[in-house]
Amino acid sequence: MTEYTLIYVPDPALRAKSQPISAFGAELRELVDNMARVMREEKGVGLAAPQLGISQRVIVLEVAQALERDGELIEPVPLTALINPQITPVGNDKAEGWEGCLSIPGQRGYVERWRHIAYTAQDINGQAVQGRASDFHARIIQHEIDHLDGILYTDRTDQVETFVRPAS
DSSP states (O other), X not given: OOOOOOOOTTOGGGGSOOBOOOOOSHHHHHHHHXXXXXXXXXXXXXXXXXXXXXXXXXXXXXXXXXXXXXXEEEOOEEEEEEEEEEEEEOSSOEEEEEEEOXXXXXXXXXXXXXXXXXXXXXXXXXXXXXXXXXXXXXXXXXXXXXXXXXOOGGGGOSOEEEOOOOOO
């Protein structure tokens, strides 16, 4: 099994527009498994294939347990793989919030995102999936889809700060 590793800014692969997935099988399953492994090892809540240097339209996300973040209660989100995802805003509400990125360690930025979205995608078997997400869940999906288009959160804000991640 190929073991993928996280890449970091300024790697040009993070700026490439990803290609749609058309083949659903063992290779895609292996990629998704690696993405979930890296995301969990790095204690992230989302990861896009470009963050492993793979220019394909695949994201994974997971919030393993409820947590409090910046005064907001974040509900758990089961491990989800979205292949070829697309989003549509639901309503006009936007919210600003802090975002970090595993590929930009030691920084976070204050980014405006849609509060509510609808999404369509395919699952690991190529079957159509759709859903809705709000608040932090919606923020994760928007952040990861940006990666598929070569966009980093730092492109969406002028308010970036440095922080030290606590050792676990």
